[in-house]
Each structure stands twice: as C-alpha cells, then as structure tokens.
Amino acid sequence: MAYNREACKRYFARNRDKLLEKRKRWVKMHPERRCAIVKKYMNSIKGRRQRLHWNDQIRQEVLRYYSQGTMACVKCGFSDVRALQMDHIKGNGAQERRSLTGSQRQGCGIWFWQRLRSAGFPSGYQILCANCNTIKRFENREFNQLAMPLQFKIEESA
Numbered sequence: 001m002a003y004n005r006e007a008c009k010r011y012f013a014r015n016r017d018k019l020l021e022k023r024k025r026w027v028k029m030h031p032e033r034r035c036a037i038v039k040k041y042m043n044s045i046k047g048r049r050q051r052l053h054w055n056d057q058i059r060q061e062v063l064r065y066y067s068q069g070t071m072a073c074v075k076c077g078f079s080d081v082r083a084l085q086m087d088h089i090k091g092n093g094a095q096e097r098r099s100l101t102g103s104q105r106q107g108c109g110i111w112f113w114q115r116l117r118s119a120g121f122p123s124g125y126q127i128l129c130a131n132c133n134t135i136k137r138f139e140n141r142e143f144n145q146l147a148m149p150l151q152f153k154i155e156e157s158a
Contacts, residue, residue, distance in 0.1 A: 055110045062086070062113045066127045073129035080129075086112070087128045091142040 012019060027034050041047040063071055063084055072079040088096065097108070116122065128136065136142070 055113075058110065058113045058117060062116050062121070063127055065121050066125050072127070073132050074126050075128060075132040078129040078131070083130045084127050085130055085133045086116075087126050087133050087136065089124050089126055091137075091140050093142075 042051060060071075060081070063081065066086065067074065067084075070077075070079070071081060071084070073084065078084075087093075116125070
C-alpha cells in the first residue's frame with residue numbers, strides 16, 4: 001500500500017485526540033525507548049536541521065513581536081537580523097536570569113526566546129541592534145564591574 005500524505009493528514013485530523021492519548025500512553029510505558037529515539041533523531045543531520053529551523057522560527061517570531069513587525073532596532077532602525085538583540089528595558093537581564101535559573105550564564109539563547117513566547121510575550125523588552133545595546137549598557141552602567149574594569153569616556157565628535 002502506497003503512502004498517501006493527504007490521507008494521513010485527514011486521518012490524524014479526524015482521530016487527533018485518540019492518537020495523542022495513545023502516544024502519551026506509549027511514552028509513559030517506554031520512557032527509555034523514547035529517550036533513545038529522540039536522542040538518535042536530534043543527533044542526526046535531519047534532526048539538527050529541523051532544530052535550527054525551529055529555533056530560527058521562534059527567534060523571528062519574538063523579534064517580529066517586540067519590534068512591532070518591523071524586525072529592526074527601535075533606536076536606529078538597523079534591520080540586519082543577525083545583529084538584532086533582545087534588550088531588557090530596565091537593564092535587569094542578569095538578575096532575571098539568576099531568579100529563573102540560579103545562574104547568570106544560563107537562560108540565554110533559544111531557552112530565553114521560547115520562554116518569552118510561551119509566557120505570551122511579556123512587556124519590559126525591546127529589540128536593539130548590537131551597537132545600540134552595547135551603548136545603552138555603557139551609558140546605564142549595566143555591566144559587571146569586575147569583567148569590565150576600564151572606564152571609557154565618550155567624546156563628542158565635532
């Protein structure tokens with residue numbers, strides 16, 4: 001019997017609840033097999049590509065929301081997605097990460113983007129380019145004093 005993608009989609013749509021319940025029961029009964037299957041898939045090339053695609057979609061969705069659909073820096077308008085960063089408006093990013101994970105270093109990257117999306121895009125964040133974000137951190141002294149002991153004086157150019 002040939003595989004018919006559309007027929008499978010229709011079958012799943014008709015029997016969604018029953019199939020999901022069956023999957024949940026199987027996962028509960030076979031946790032070690034499920035773990036091995038997931039690990040094998042995620043370490044495969046196809047799994048890595050899929051994970052990168054998901055991560056990119058989540059990041060773009062969050063960037064689009066917090067930039068009001070422009071996908072650009074709110075200060076200067078720079079729109080290269082590779083240089084756009086999430087900024088805590090109050091400058092309390094490290095404190096927030098510590099309260100959520102117990103560590104200042106953990107809680108970055110895709111974990112953070114997923115948390116924002118699943119929390120319904122809470123307020124208190126904005127999109128800045130890397131330059132504007134770094135300038136804001138220096139102007140507001142939002143950096144670790146031990147990590148950056150040098151004091152820079154900003155000179156206005158004429």
